[in-house]
Amino acid sequence: MADKAYAAAPESELQNNAKRFSPPSGRHSGVFSLLFRLWRLSARMDMLWLLRDTRTCLLVMTSDLIGNAAGMAGILLLSARFDGIGGMSQDQVLFMLGYAACIDGLFMLFFGMVNTGYISRVIGRGQLDHMLIQPVPLPVQLLTAGFIPFSGSSLLICGLGVTGYAAARLDMWGNPTWVLGMGINLAASVAVILAFSYIIGSSAFYAPVAGEEVSSAAIAFFDVTKRFPLGGLPLPMQVVFCTVLPAGLVAWLPTARLMNLPAAGLPAFFLVLSALVLGTIATFVFRKGLKQYAKYGSQRYSDHGHRR
C-alpha cells in the first residue's frame, strides 16, 4: 500500500523531498542539520496534535504523570516509613526517584511516538517498510520520528523539578558540577534502555508475531525495577543487579555515584561504558536483523492491508 502511495506521488515532489531530507554525503554538518530539521518537523506535528485534540493530549500527559507518580510513591512511602532505605536517606531516595522520572521523561520526549523506542512493534508489524521507502537514512528517522516536545515533556519537567528539589535539600547546588554528570548519566541511562530494547526487539526480525511486544517487556523490566535503592544488599548482589540483571544500572548506580555513595564497587563511568557496549551490540544485532528483513520482508499484512 505504501509502495502505491509512493508511486502515486509526483516525481518532482519526491525529488524535492529527497533533496530536503538527504544529507550531503561526507558532511557531518549535513546530518546534524537534517536531524534538527526533522526534530523541528516532529515538534510541529506534535504541536498540531496538541492544538487539534487538546483533550486527549492533556489526558495522555495527565495519565503519564499519575502513572509515574504512583510508581515513585511506593518507594517514597517506604523511605518515609523507615527513614530512608537501601543505604540512602529520604532526600537521597527522592533524588534517585527524580532521576528515574527524568529517564522516563527523556525516553518519552525522544522516543514516545510511532514506537521508535519500542522497535519490536515496528518490526513485528511490518511497519519498517514505511520507513525504508522514505528518502531519509533509517537511523535519522529512528532518532527523530518519535520526538514529542509538547505532549511528551510533562514527565521530564516533573522529574527535573523533583531532582532539583531533592538536590537543594541535599545542598548539592553549592557545587553544581553534578549537573554535567547528571546530563551525561541521563543520556547513558536512556541509551542503555534503548539499546536493550533494540537488542531484544531485533528478535522480531526472525519471529514477527511472537516478538512484536518483546521491546515492551525489555522496557517494562526497567520500569518495574529501576526505582529500588540497592545499597542495603550484599556487595555481590549489588554487582549482579548492575550487570547480569541490570535493575540498578540505569538509576540507582548513577545517582549513588553522583551523591558520592558507594555503588556495587563500580566506577562512575561504568554506566557510560555499559551504554557504549550495549549500543554497539544493538547496532550489530539490528543491522544483522535488517539483512534478514531484506531477504524475507514481513508477512504481517494481507493484500487488503489487515494485520495477520
Next chain:
Amino acid sequence: MKSPQPGFTKNPRSGLSSRLRAYAATGRLCATQAFDGGILNVLGSWLLRLVALIVQLAVWKSLLRQGADTDGLTVSQVLSYIALTSMLAEQLNIVSPASMSFWEGTLANRYTRPLSVVLQLMAETIGRWLPHLLFYSIPILLITPLLGVDMRPAGWPAALFFLCSLSLGISLGFAMDLIFAALAVYIRNAGWMALIIRNAFFTLFSGALIPFRLLPWGLGDIFRLLPFGSLANAPLALYTGMGDPGPMILLQCFWNLVLWPVAIMVYRHSEERMVAYGG
C-alpha cells in the same frame, strides 16, 4: 452503539448447562490464545515478573534484617506477602479485555454472539489466567523456598479466610473493571490512558506493593477502607496472618454490594455511547 444484545439482558440460549459449556469454551479458547504469538511473548513477561520479584525480595530482606520497625510483622510474613502478590497478580488486579477491546474496536464482535457480553468478558479473563497460573504461579510457588520464602499460610483458618477473601476480591475486581471500562467508553479514544490511570491507583491504593501495616502516617488505615484495599491487601493480609478476618471480609462484602449495582448501571449507560470502528 445501540446493541441488539446488550451486556446484561437475558441471552437467548436456553439451558444453563449449554450456556456454561459456551462460557467454558470461551475461556478455553482464551487460555490457549496466550500462546498464539509464540512462547517468546509470554516468556518475556514471566521472566520480567520473576526478576522483579527477586529484586523486591532482596530489597525487603535487607531492609527488614537491618532491624527496621515493622509494627510486629515478621520477615517471613512480609516476604510471603510480596511473593503472593507476584503469583496472584492477575487475580488481585482484574483487567478484563473490556477497555482494550473497546479501544481496538473488537468489543463489537462480542455483541454479535448469543451470550451475555459481560459474562463473555469474565470467561475470557478467567481463561487468560490459566497459562499464568500453570506456568508462572505454580512454578514460583515451588521455587520460593529456594528464594528464602516460606509460603505456608498462617494456619488452616487463615487459608480458608484467604480463599473466601480472594473470591470476594475477584468479584469486586470485576465490578471495578466494568466501571473503568465504562470510563474508557466515555473518554472514547483514550482507553489506554484509562488503563494507565487505573493501574496507578491499583499500585498505590491496593496494598499490592507495600503491606498496609508498613505504610507511614497511618495511611494504611485509610487505604484499607477504600475499595482498592479490598482487592489485594485483604486476601494477602489474611493469608499471612496480618489482619483480623471479620472486619476485612465484611468490608469486602460491603464494597461488592455497593459497587456491583453501580458497575451494572454505568456499564449499561455506557453501552448507549459505544462506537466501534475496526475490529
